[in-house]
Amino acid sequence: QVQLVESGGGLVQPGGSLRLSCAASGFTLDAYAIGWFRQAPGKEREGVSYISSNGNTYYADSLKGRFTISRDNAKNTVYLQMNSLKPEDTAVYYCARSRYRSSRLWTLTGQYNYWGQGTQVTVSS
Numbered sequence: 006q007v008q009l010v011e012s013g014g015g016l017v018q019p020g021g022s023l024r025l026s027c028a029a030s031g032f033t034l035d036a037y038a039i040g041w042f043r044q045a046p047g048k049e050r051e052g053v054s055y056i057s058s059n060g061n062t063y064y065a066d067s068l069k070g071r072f073t074i075s076r077d078n079a080k081n082t083v084y085l086q087m088n089s090l091k092p093e094d095t096a097v098y099y100c101a102r103s104r105y106r107s108s109r110l111w112t113l114t115g116q117y118n119y120w121g122q123g124t125q126v127t128v129s130s
Contacts, residue, residue: 007031007119009100014124017090025085025124027100034058034076038103039083040111041074043096043126052112053098054085063111090128097123 013025027039038057044050054074055063062074073086083100101117108116 007102009102009119009121011098011100011121011124014098014126016127016129018130019091019128021090021128022086022088023090023126025087025098025100025126027083027085027121029081029083029102032102034078034081034083036106038105038107038111039076040101040103040117041083041085042099042101042114043094044099044123045093045096048096050099050114055103055111056083057107059107061107065112087126090126092128095126095128097125099123 008030010028011025013023017023035058040055041053042050043053053065054072056074056076064072071089075084100121102119103116104118110116
């Protein structure tokens with residue numbers, strides 16, 4: 006049974022950092038790509054970052070330099086390190102398993118067939 010469980014969200018001040026985790030079970034990370042998405046109230050879910058099965062990484066242009074995606078195959082976990090957080094980063098963050106090993110269309114939610122429950126990130130003073 007495929008499961009994705011996010012953790013690590015919380016309340017952080019502007020300029021602070023958080024590291025989100027996405028613990029996967031029921032499959033191995035070297036066989037599928039994983040994406041991180043976020044959804045703020047009243048907004049569409051948007052792609053944040055992506056790691057393909059062979060470890061290539063991609064980011065939303067607006068987030069490059071602040072967010073870093075990584076993977077620990079031994080723990081079957083994907084991480085999203087978020088630095089220099091801004092109030093506009095406030096959202097529920099989701100990880101998702103892609104249908105594919107790699108895809109240029111990684112920001113499209115239809116590329117994913119399994120989603121975690123999400124973890125809330127709030128950036129506020």
